[in-house]
Amino acid sequence: MMELVCPAGTPAALRAAVEAGAHAIYCGFADETNARNFPGLNFSREELADGIAFAHRHGAKVLVAINTFPAAGRQAVWHRAVADAEAAGADAVILADLGLVAHVAEAHPGLRRHLSVQAAAANPDVINFYAENFGVRRVVLPRVLTVAEITAINREIDVETEVFVFGGLCVMAEGRCSLSSYATGLSPNMNGVCSPPSHVVYAEEGETLAARLGGFTIQKAAKGAPAPYPTLCKGCFSSGGVTGHVFEDPASLDASELIPALAKAGVTALKIEGRQRSRAYVREVVRSFRAAVEAVDAGRPLPVGQLARLSEGQAATTGAYAKTWR
Amino acid sequence: MFGHAPEIPVFPGAMTAPLRLAPLAPMGVALTLVARRLIARHPGLIARLGEHGDKRFAIDPTDLPLTLLMHPHPTHTRITLYRRPPEADARIAGPLAGLLGLVHGAYDGDALFFSRDLVIEGDTSAALALRNAIDDAELDLGAEIAALAGPFGAVLAPLIAAMQRVSGVALTRVEGGMA
Ligand code: SF4
Numbered sequence: 001m002m003e004l005v006c007p008a009g010t011p012a013a014l015r016a017a018v019e020a021g022a023h024a025i026y027c028g029f030a031d032e033t034n035a036r037n038f039p040g041l042n043f044s045r046e047e048l049a050d051g052i053a054f055a056h057r058h059g060a061k062v063l064v065a066i067n068t069f070p071a072a073g074r075q076a077v078w079h080r081a082v083a084d085a086e087a088a089g090a091d092a093v094i095l096a097d098l099g100l101v102a103h104v105a106e107a108h109p110g111l112r113r114h115l116s117v118q119a120a121a122a123n124p125d126v127i128n129f130y131a132e133n134f135g136v137r138r139v140v141l142p143r144v145l146t147v148a149e150i151t152a153i154n155r156e157i158d159v160e161t162e163v164f165v166f167g168g169l170c171v172m173a174e175g176r177c178s179l180s181s182y183a184t185g186l187s188p189n190m191n192g193v194c195s196p197p198s199h200v201v202y203a204e205e206g207e208t209l210a211a212r213l214g215g216f217t218i219q220k221a222a223k224g225a226p227a228p229y230p231t232l233c234k235g236c237f238s239s240g241g242v243t244g245h246v247f248e249d250p251a252s253l254d255a256s257e258l259i260p261a262l263a264k265a266g267v268t269a270l271k272i273e274g275r276q277r278s279r280a281y282v283r284e285v286v287r288s289f290r291a292a293v294e295a296v297d298a299g300r301p302l303p304v305g306q307l308a309r310l311s312e313g314q315a316a317t318t319g320a321y322a323k324t325w326r
Numbered sequence: 327m328f329g330h331a332p333e334i335p336v337f338p339g340a341m342t343a344p345l346r347l348a349p350l351a352p353m354g355v356a357l358t359l360v361a362r363r364l365i366a367r368h369p370g371l372i373a374r375l376g377e378h379g380d381k382r383f384a385i386d387p388t389d390l391p392l393t394l395l396m397h398p399h400p401t402h403t404r405i406t407l408y409r410r411p412p413e414a415d416a417r418i419a420g421p422l423a424g425l426l427g428l429v430h431g432a433y434d435g436d437a438l439f440f441s442r443d444l445v446i447e448g449d450t451s452a453a454l455a456l457r458n459a460i461d462d463a464e465l466d467l468g469a470e471i472a473a474l475a476g477p478f479g480a481v482l483a484p485l486i487a488a489m490q491r492v493s494g495v496a497l498t499r500v501e502g503g504m505a
Pocket of ligand 1: 178
């Protein structure tokens with residue numbers, strides 16, 4: 001069966017994911033070492049050890065994301081995070097920085113190494129480089145590839161691949177986008193936060209809700225329209241007399257219908273985005289996707305009604321997987 | 327339940343009528359007691375607030391003519407009630423049934439926010455920290471209040487459960503999600 005890798009921003013969400021049928025849970029420490037460093041989220045050392053023990057009791061694995069890029073001269077913070085994850089019993093660490101990958105290969109050879117989506121490894125040459133030199137066992141593919149490209153990559157590599165199937169969508173090659181730095185000085189790559197809430201202000205302007213980031217208005221929502229989070233790449237801007245989204249219309253990823261194709265493409269694991277979502281959300285999404293991967297494994301059709309419900313009422317996209325670029 | 331807004335039930339007028347009429351000061355004292363008891367039993371709540379642990383949060387149930395001002399503290403949390411929204415670092419407003427559903431794990435905070443059932447003003451970080459801390463704490467206000475009622479708890483607990491069934495409002499912790 002394909003492995004279902006599920007998000008947990010809190011210990012309660014981790015337990016919810018395990019109970020709902022996650023095969024593996026990914027999470028991180030409450031600091032800049034992980035790419036979802038949001039207020040009130042993530043794990044202390046003690047919470048991680050307890051969470052891992054809980055998951056292991058129920059036959060699930062825990063993958064610890066240490067996937068930001070260490071600041072020069074302060075590598076010790078990231079090295080300590082890896083050592084603490086191993087001591088807590090982590091089944092793998094998810095890494096993005098080449099130097100950190102090398103360090104883990106040398107100092108923690110027994111600790112399974114996954115390559116984060118933040119490393120943006122999108123071709124067989126670079127994936128094989130990480131595998132041969134640093135013993136990387138799995139790579140999380142950037143969300144820019146089609147199913148045909150994933151199939152071709154899998155033919156030429158000897159490591160497992162993991163792909164995102166559901167949740168928020170980062171439209172750039174992850175780990176390479178610095179948009180957030182320009183507006184706030186903080187980026188997912190260095191600080192673990194894209195468009196950080198510390199720089200977000202919502203203002204009611206008459207009937208309109210303006211969402212600002214670092215003083216820039218990123219989006220305005222008319223009365224009754226959905227409230228936007230001012231993520232820079234998803235903003236709606238006016239320039240040269242034209243108002244619109246610069247990159248794409250914001251939509252969230254739902255590749256559930258592509259699970260059979262992804263299985264055929266040789267993908268090992270399916271990843272659900274959403275470490276910032278509630279335990280209620282995690283439980284429902286995980287439950288639905290567990291039913292879907294079981295159906296695919298048994299050669300049954302996807303449980304349509306259930307999965308359709310997931311994206312009802314919101315704009316959903318199959319992302320790059322089945323895309324013809326403009 | 328997911329990206330889209332759930333149907334939030336309307337908190338029945340019969341259940342809110344006493345809240346409209348009751349004097350604010352004693353209600354504030356009672357809520358302060360409940361909050362202190364909750365925090366003593368869930369110290370993780372304050373830890374998770376981190377640098378936002380000393381902020382003042384205005385919790386504004388939009389279908390009630392009152393706002394709670396919560397000033398968290400490891401041992402001396404204070405809740406004061408106001409008829410008009412008071413000054414605060416962050417204001418979180420929404421229908422009472424939605425706010426209770428968030429506390430009890432029936433709804434997803436992002437979904438309620440995007441659908442504008444939930445409004446956040448002021449310090450966005452502090453509001454997010456509070457939301458995440460509460461989601462992790464797996465609180466059960468119905469059970470807490472029944473426990474506080476001492477010998478009356480035995481009567482109160484089934485009454486709360488019945489009110490939840492009839493109204494569809496999450497008055498106790500929901501494990502499988504409601505919507
Ligand atoms: S601005 Fe958009 S593309 Fe860039 S890191 Fe943030 S979410 Fe990703």
